[in-house]
Amino acid sequence: MEEVPGVNAQEQSREALLESLREVLREALEFNRQDALAAAGPGAEELALIL
Secondary structure, three states, rough: OOOOOOOOOOOOOHHHHHHHHHHHHHOOOOOOHHHHHHHHOOOOOOOOOOO
16 A cells, blocks of 8 residues: 555545545645646646556
């Protein structure tokens, strides 16, 4: 099992926990994406990665 720093949650049920973790992970990935784009500067190219 992999851990992502800053992605954690506490919920009453397993189902609610998984949904909260999914949402927090989406937010963390978007924040990191925006941070990386800002650091790359103008002219940086963003490519879609499909797993």
